[in-house]
Amino acid sequence: MLEANTKRLQAEMDLVKRLIDKDSDALAFLYDNYSATLLGVIIRLVNNQDLAEEVLQDTFLKIWSKIDSYNEQKGRLYTWMHKIARNLALDKIRSKEFVKMGITDTITDNIKSSSEFQVDNQLNKIFSEDLLKHLNDDQAFIIRLMYFQGYTGEDVSKKHSIPLGTVKSRVRAALKKLRIVYGIKLKSNDESF
């Protein structure tokens, strides 16, 4: 178990080093392994294939240019890439271009106007229905806000008047549930490499 994790870490460190050395094959490898996963992350926020693909390309360009700021102490490479993709997607849906296109049914708009436990967002439902099917409504709600949209537990607590302790215990319960569903024990496997 430990060995697999060490192996993944080693492979990841080698890859990061190659990216820092501006090895374009390393970026191609990264793209082959993560582009579809990251596009899924982006499309949850940007409901438009073309715009989402623009964001995807920007994500990889940012990974390429900012790789030296990656700090492995803060988490594995995917966690860092996910955050870049999410932030760029959030920038996109707040952009003038996006508003101009008339895609006003964004998640952020909905949150402001929605009642406590209902984010009435069709896109979210389509693209995450399968994933969130394992969770109850309360848990899915928190995952959408925090993981999809990057809100802190405190933000969620304030905006939706849910006690902070409840928010945190729901997020913990949600991920525990998924961990069981995916068969992940107290280890990281090396599936991503």
Next chain:
Amino acid sequence: MKIKDYIESGILEEFCMGVLDEKSEQKIILLAQKYPIIQREIDSIQETLYQFDKRNAIQPSINIKENLLSKITEKKATPVAELTKEIKPNIEKQVPLRKIKVLRYIAAAAITAFLFTAALSIYINNQLVELKAENASLKADLTESNELFASLQTKYLDYSNITQAKDYKQISLEGLGEHTDSFAYVFRGKESIYVSIANLPKPAPNKQYQFWAIIDGAPVSIGLIDPSVKSNELSELNNVPNATAFAISLEDIGGKASPTSDQIHVFGNVI
């Protein structure tokens, strides 16, 4: 026990979702270095989130990778140029080593090599043309697929708007007689009703489904379902406020005044 409480608090999940500020992150990094159990927990949460996203992956268009790589690298030589280059140096190397007497052989070899290279170039060029054509057709396919996806998405939105809306009441129509596998749904609103032929066999070319409302115990035709409608697509029909039940029968194109009894596929009471 304190560590256990810390793990159970949910803060590590926040950390892995990347929603904490720098200060809180630093604190967790220090704790993870000190307590391997915290690091292992972080690893598991990160893996869970990665698996979560991986299950929601969507393949990007094929041209994105090419665009990306061309943005970060200079254009590389085409395969044709590379192949020609590989052959040329051999000829050049051979010439100075030979004597004048054998020059004719060399000339012959050079011509052969030249012809071979030329032929190879033509062959590769043809391949390129073919690949380009194939690429264009694939692009067209992709555009078509994207359009199809967009149209399906719109349909899905319409569908879920109606099926999940509170002012629509869902009525299940169950299979009758030999049509035990058949079922359909009716979504009944104030002004209109929608029917979804969720699981009805595809009608023969000269047949179509007819939709019936049971009013005062008698079937009244309220519409024919377009044979091109697929299962789970919704057909809109006028509402019949006093209907006590709904049924769908398979009839000849154009429908009938009353349903053919053994052709009533599904039936459901309004509850």
